Amino acid sequence: MSDTSVHTTDADLEDGSKRDFIFLATGATAAAGAAAVGWPLVAQMGKAADTLAAGSIEIDLSKIGEGQQLKMLWRGKPVFVRHRTAAEIAEANAVELSVLKDPEVDTDRLIAGPSGAVNQKYLVMVGVCTHFGCVPVGEAGDFDGWYCPCHGSHYDTSGRIRKGPAPKNMVIPPYSFISENVIKVG
Numbered sequence: 001m002s003d004t005s006v007h008t009t010d011a012d013l014e015d016g017s018k019r020d021f022i023f024l025a026t027g028a029t030a031a032a033g034a035a036a037v038g039w040p041l042v043a044q045m046g047k048a049a050d051t052l053a054a055g056s057i058e059i060d061l062s063k064i065g066e067g068q069q070l071k072m073l074w075r076g077k078p079v080f081v082r083h084r085t086a087a088e089i090a091e092a093n094a095v096e097l098s099v100l101k102d103p104e105v106d107t108d109r110l111i112a113g114p115s116g117a118v119n120q121k122y123l124v125m126v127g128v129c130t131h132f133g134c135v136p137v138g139e140a141g142d143f144d145g146w147y148c149p150c151h152g153s154h155y156d157t158s159g160r161i162r163k164g165p166a167p168k169n170m171v172i173p174p175y176s177f178i179s180e181n182v183i184k185v186g
Ligand code: FES
Pocket: 129, 130, 131, 132, 133, 134, 148, 149, 150, 151, 152, 153, 164, 165, 166
């Protein structure tokens, strides 16, 4: 069986100037040559997209600096992995559940690492707005999290919907730790 896993590289890391792009890289297929693709082009990737859709993503969290966000493509959807700052974590923890449209405690949106402890630094989400499926922009909106420009949904630093038409929090994909710093999505 061919290796369809997607591994992170430094090029996958996002900064503000690259925020609107998804970076794909794989050690096993020619898809690495694509380097960077705009999200609307993903549907046109044909076989490469099909191959990636069936695979899993391994992400080395240690390569994501504090305040950085990684975007990867997994099963045809963008996945965001954000290394949150202490301030972002504090903001997420300070929110009263009673003000949330889709109440979830921040730590319930995370999983425990190999040590059994939950590390609140790393938030892993499917980067798709739960309204009509646009891709929200990071470090934006009224709650310092993500903002969906399509119809104005604001998500907080835990990816929870706080304002606008989206009905639900951004979805947490199935993932697991395969070592202290590496997660596998899918
Ligand atoms: S798709 Fe995001 S607000 Fe409508």
